[in-house]
Each structure stands twice: as structure tokens, then as C-alpha cells.
Amino acid sequence: MKPATSGLPHDRSSALIDNQGNFSQRFEESIDLWAAALLNDDGIIHPINKEGKIVNAKIIVKEDGIFVGGEIIERLCSHWAPSLKFKWNFKGGSKVSKGDILVEISGGKTQLLKFERPILNILGRLSGITYTSNLWIMNSKIPIASTRKTTWGLLDKWAVHMGGALTHRLDRNDALMLKENDLAAQYPRFNSEDRIKLALDNIILEESGSFIILEVRSKKQAIIAAETWNNLRYDKPLTIMLDNLDVLVCDDIINTIHSLNFDINLFFEASGGITLENLSDWENSLVHVISTSSIHRGTKPLDISLLFLEASNE
Secondary structure, eight states: OOOOOTTOTTOOGGGTBOTTOOBOHHHHHHHHHHHHHHHHHTTOOSOOOOOSSEEEEEEEEOSOEEEOOHHHHHHHHHHHOTTOEEEESSOTTEEEOTTOEEEEEEEEHHHHHHHHHHHHHHHHHHHHHHHHHHHHHHTOSSOEEEOSOOSSTHHHHHHHHHTTOBOOOSSTTTBEEEOHHHHHHHOTTSOHHHHHHHHHHTOOGGGSBTOEEEEEOSHHHHHHHHHHHHHHTOSSOEEEEEETOOHHHHHHHHHHHHHTTOSSOEEEEEESSOOTTTGGGGTTOOOSEEEESTTTSSOOOOOEEEEEEEEOOO
């Protein structure tokens, strides 16, 4: 029987937003850095003042999806184009349909022309990630988590959270993840099994972040990891990431480890080679969580367009 998953540590959204939906300082700083980089790449290096006639525009949704990102745009424009005004017709996380008017905008013509592309890029990408994340979780009985192969860092992680999936670790220091390359670099003279023992033996719990995860690529490695952790008697749980192993192999590993009756808290994560097309193969698997970059990397953005309306006489 699979243990309860209530303590699954892969949700780090609390480091991004609080229970009221307010952004953390860490996330606000990340938004500001990414916004500056995106705008600088588009030739915007200083805030744009209101110039020329006041114009109105609207963003129209061209396909069904889920909308997020309004808060990001509001924060971006509060510094870079403070006179732009937005009237949002949908809240973040809302389903939208083809033909919906997402937002109505008014501001200086120069401002809108310069900010049209960054606004569409941000809303389209983040909404696309949210929709894809939601599609995965709606087709899985097992929790889905993103990986750290992000394009826009914490913005991607936030969009994943908005779609109902788990953030996993937010950066390298957020959780201790011992991957094959880490072990090979740290213990080059030892074989893969001994590297696992040494790595777990030398963990400093106080420096391990929010959780600890170890990558294994065989049944033997997984059993050694579980035995070593059991012998260490640490209170902190260990996540064993079963990398690029099919569902039958993963379940065999988990059943074997359960039969050893270790008195420790273990989580099992499957990662690698899992797609939306073969996700149903994992429906009854014993793994606690599936991690993938497919829910946020290379996802199709929400198709939206900005259309200018009549100019006012202001």
C-alpha cells in the first residue's frame, strides 16, 4: 500500500505568494528583474511617459484557455508605464474562451505601441504554462511537479502553481538535490552505489533546504539509498527520484523497498520520458509524484491579440 502523501514537500508556492495571494518579496524581486530584462531586450531602458493622444485598446482571446498574468503586467507597468490603465475582465486562473475581451487598456499612444509586444508575450506565455499544467493534472491521479529547467525562472514556477501543479524546488539552494553529476563530481573515485552512501552520510541537515531528493537510475541504487537513509535515522524524509525508469520498474522498486519495512519516511518521484500521451500508463502507479519540464518548457502560449480602438480628444 502506498503511504499517505500529505507531507509531500514538492509544493513551494508559499515562498512565492501568501494565503491572500500577495506576492512575496522574493517573487517581486524576480518579477522586477525579468521585466527589466525583457523590456531592455525590446529597447525599453527607461520608463515611458505618456505622449501623444490618449488611445484605447483591448486584448482579445483567440482560443480557449486559462488566463493568468494580470498582476505581473500591473506591477511591470506601475514602474515602466505608470499612466497606462487596465480594466481586467477576468481574474487570474479564470477559464477564457475564443472571442473574450481579456482586458481594456487606455494610455498614451507611444506607451501602448512600445508595450504591446511585452504585454502580449508575458500574458501569452504565462497563461499557456498555466493551461498546460492544468491539462496534466486533470489527466493524472498522481500529483504533477515542474522541474528546474525553466525559461523565466520563478515566473514559470508561479504559472505552474496557478495551473494546479507543484512548483518543486525554486532554485538550486531551495532544496538539496543530489543528481548523478553532483555525486560523480564529488566522489569521482567511487562507483555509483558507494557515491550514494557517501553523499547521504555527509548531508548537513541544517543546510539541506526545504527537502532532500536523490536521483537514482536502477533498483540497486534505490535500495541502497533507502537502506542508507534508514540506518542514518534522520527525521527528515528523503525523496528518491526514479530517473528514466518505466512504470513497471518503478513499482517493482517501491514494492521491494516497502517489503523491507524500513521505519523511515520515503517519497518516490518518477521523472524522465513521461509525456501527456503516455501519462495514463502511470494511473495506478505507486509513485507519489511525477516531475516533468513539459508543463512549462516549450509550451504553446495562449493566442491573444491587442487591437487599438478610437482615440480620445484628451
